[in-house]
Amino acid sequence: MNRRGSGNRPPQGRGRKHASVGVGRMPDDRSTVRADAGVRPPGGPPLLASRLAPAVPGETMVLRPRLARLLDEAVTRPVTLLRAPAGWGKTTLLATWRRTRQEAEPEAPVPAWVSVEAGDDPDRLWSYLGAALRSVADPAETPMPDRAPRPDELEIMAAALAVRERPVVLVVDDLHLITEPAALAGLEFLLRHSEQRLRLVAAGRTGPPLAVHRLRLAGELTEIGPDDLAFTGDEIADLLTAHGVVVPAAAVARLRQRTGGWAAVLRIAALALRDQPDPERWISELGADQPEIAGYLRAEPLAGLEPTDRELLRRAAIVDAVCAGLAAALSGDADAEERLRTLADDSGLLHHDGSRPVWYRCHPLLTDLLHRELVRLPAAELRDLHLRAAGWYAGNGRPADALRHALAAGDWTAATDLFVIRWPELVPYERPAGVGPVPASPPPEAVERDPELALACAAERALDGDTGAAEAYLRLAGGHLRRLPQPRRARFGRLVAAVELTLARLAGDPPPVRAAAARLLATDGGHPTGDPRADHAIEDADVRAVAGTALALLALDDGDLTGAATGFAEALAAAREAARPRTELVCASRWSLVAALRGQLRAAEELARVALALPACQGWAALLDCGYAHLALAVVALHRNQPAEAEAHLGLAAPAGAEPVPGAVAGWCRAYLRLDEGEPSVGHRLLVEARTGWGARGGELGTLLRAAELDLHSARGDVQTARELAGEPPAEPMTGAAAALAVAAARTELRAGDPRAADRLLPDWTAAPAADWPLPVRLDAALLATVLAVRSGDDRRAGRLLEQALDLAAPEDYRRPFRQAEPGLRELLTAHLDSGTAHWSLVSDLVRAVDAPAGQTGGPGAADAAVPSLDEPLTERELTILRYLQSILSNVEIAAELSVSVNTVKTHVRNIYRKLDATRRRDAVRRARQLRLI
Secondary structure, eight states, X not given: OOOTTTSSXXXXXXXXXXXXXXSSOOOOHHHHHHHHTTBOOTTSOOBOGGGSSOOOOOTTOOOOHHHHHHHHHXXXXXXXXXXXXXXXXXXXXXXXXXXXXXXXXXXXXXXXXXXXXXXXXXXXXXXXXXXXXXXXXXXXXXXXXXXXXXXXXXHHXXXXXXXXXXXXXXXXXXXXXXXXXXXXXXXXXXXXXXXXOEEEEEEESSOOSSOHHHHHHTTOEEEEOHHHHSOOHHHHHHHHHHTTOOOOHXXXXXXXXXXXXXXXXXXXXXXXXXXXXXXXXXXXXXXXXXXXXXXXXXXXXXXXXXXXXXXXXXXXXXXXXXXXXXXXXXXXXXXXXXXXXXXXXXXXXXXXXXXXXXXXXXXXXXXXXHHHHHTTSOHHHHHXXXXXXXXXXXXXXXXXXXXXXXXXXXXXXXXXXXXXXXXXXXXXXXXXXXXXXXXXXXXXXXXXXXXHHHHHHHHHHHHTTOHHHHHHHHHHHHTTTTTSXXXXXXXXXXXXXXXXXXXXXXXXXXXXXXXXXXXXXXXXXXXXXXXXXXXXXXXXXXXXXXXXXXXXXXXXXXXXHHHHHHHHXXXXXXXXXXXXXXXXXXXXXHHHHHHHHTTOHHHHHHHHHHHHHSOTTSSSOXXXXXXXXXXXXXXXXXHTTXXXXXXXXXXHTGGGTTSHHHHHHHHHHHHHHHHHTTOHHHHHHHHHHHHHHXXXXXXXXXXXXXXXXXXXXXXXXXXXXXXXXXXXOOOSSOOHHHHHHHHHHXXXXXXXXXXXXXXXXXXXXXXXXXXXXXXXXXXXXHHHHHHHHHHTTOHHHHXXXXXHHHHHHGXXXXXXXXXXXXXXXXXXXXXXXXXXXXXXXXXXXXXXXXXXXXXXXXXXXXXXXXXXXXXXXXXXXXXXXXXHHXXXXXXXXXXXXXXXXXXXXXXXXXXXXXXXXXXXXXXHHHHHXXXXXX
16 A cells, blocks of 8 residues: 555655645755755845745645635725634645736735744744745835834834835744744734735634634734634545545545544545545544554644543543533543543634534544543543543433433443433434444343343434334333333333334334324323322323324325324423423424424424524434424514525524425425526426425325425416426415415416406315315405405405405414515505505505515516615625524624634624624625625
């Protein structure tokens, strides 16, 4: 195997750094130093030219235009800080960017460069800073000293820089090596007093000895971190191609997931893959057992840590993610919170999610390495760590994790008690991510003494998706059923039924799920007296909550919105009675989506807010559950004609998009948003994709999707296809879903110019059965009937019908049906204001919206010529954060969604405000909408 550049420890000095950081082959800088030594400042000792210019990138360098653009944008502000651990490509990026700027503008001054070395005192550092600045500024105009400047010299330098026509760009690499803050005092003075004619671009591994907080508050700082430096999938593919490696897209995605886009690790992988007979398999098995990767991780990220920090990381590796309280429990270190924060902010070895409390995760490969160190611990120490984790999880609302660690520690009594008392919180409502490590099996005598232990093991294996092992434990438990005395046997039977329901749900076959739910509902808890593990007051509510949720999820998966609404309502009430927040979160989030689809907007909004306010950070599938809630809010925003808010919530709902129901609803919502923007063809394509994803499932949701596709066909002018899709008119009285299809068919005929056919197809929305239709269907039917009355010349009837439609719309604050109604409604709304209405405020708002100039109501670009442009455009990342500003998310929550630091979000928000000339969030969003940025 060819191990060029990765098989041995890299040489010491700056050559070692380039070998670890670069994604291309770098020459050893020491030869450059020997060749170029002899640069001498006036009256000072000689300087190394290699510290005043970066190494030349190698042939296999991968260009990353997005980062070059980010730096180009960043140097419009005084300070740019690149902070990331070793090997994230900071030096390589800056060297490539510097060369690219030089090639793009040969006449422009090349950014000055200084490489810091350990031990640089203020005088030595300034000898290099002075030499670097002299290379881009005329010494006669801007005198630069060869030592730490005096205050009067600093003032002269600042004044000289302030009158320059073009700013001076100074790149300082390895800023973290400066140990004396006073060394940068002069540089900070120049930054403050040179009228922003000095632009500092600094790279380092830890927080720099600069007044970062002041710069951040002043909006003068751009921060670029590991999230920005991480290689994207396309960049990884380019890197592999440059090394002659070709693998499928799935393998590229796997490589990115395992490496996190870490440049040095990717370089090691690319070199290793060149000699692999099966690169795809090598990537699938990539871990810290790969010698070159393990050696790099030990030599670079871990070697520089304090022993206490490394020990904290090692102990925290026993869990998937750690917070301050859990870290303190595992390590016994009262300063664990501060250590975690430092490891995240300064070393970059931990990633935090921005929630409260903050949870931290290690890089996947670093976690893998630490796991391998854990298994070499003495058995007693490893058991102690599992017991500490189990105790903390059990006391902090995470019984599933507590059960896993109790079993791993061999604490059979604690594991049994956890299962018996808290079994409803151990039911998985989502597909497991994958099979994890299997705890050791309990000894036969422990199961003989307490057969509930076998059920606890079955539940733990089911939580990990290992159904084979779970079924084996379930059979083992069943062998003990007959020997148990009453009333313990009855209670044991209830627990068995609960595990059977879990396994049936994991199998995904509806009939066994219904049968298992029925068995659970039919069980008798036995209510044993004297059992300290029994809580008779909540057991029956637990059964109704768990079984009811399983049945409601089945109804939702079938598209049965009515059945799902009833089921989630009953299960939610039972979950609240039993005080089971996990089940409450599942029911509230799904019910909110069902309520939104049925047009109960206020109820949907309230349920979604309840779901989002629940303690979603308790180790549950929070992103999935909250995705349902955000999708419900997107549907609400669509009906209220708030497209920007709808788009923002659709973005936040993405984690749930892989499941059939939210995937179909998201496509349905996006299709109507595109239709409203004047892009019916795009909307139709999205709707077809949504129906394809829904597949052969039917139900109300399937019919709603079909009705929407019919609507999109007619909006595109494809009347014949719409008619074929509508089929024969359904018989009266019709269900709500069938009514949606009939209303869409009637609208098709009206668009085709046949109002009589439209009137004939329009269902009777005033009949008693129509009260059970989804409210959007009734409202569409009412407004269509209103337009038909206008077309027939019956203005009095049209006014009466419009008032009835307003009666339906006002309680839920519907806007879109009026905004997107067929032609003829605008004049009627205007006349309705004069003739009198009980909804004067609503009608007034609707008239202003419907009567907006055509350029404001058309699709994107309809009036671009009239839209002013920004003096300074928003960057791609700022546009992303701007879209999130439309939502109710805080800066902390936005940071968590984007996996960046809160400070990064705050910096971008300040830049957004400055560019949009806004002082608060609402003003920025309003201004952005005027500019068609969102």
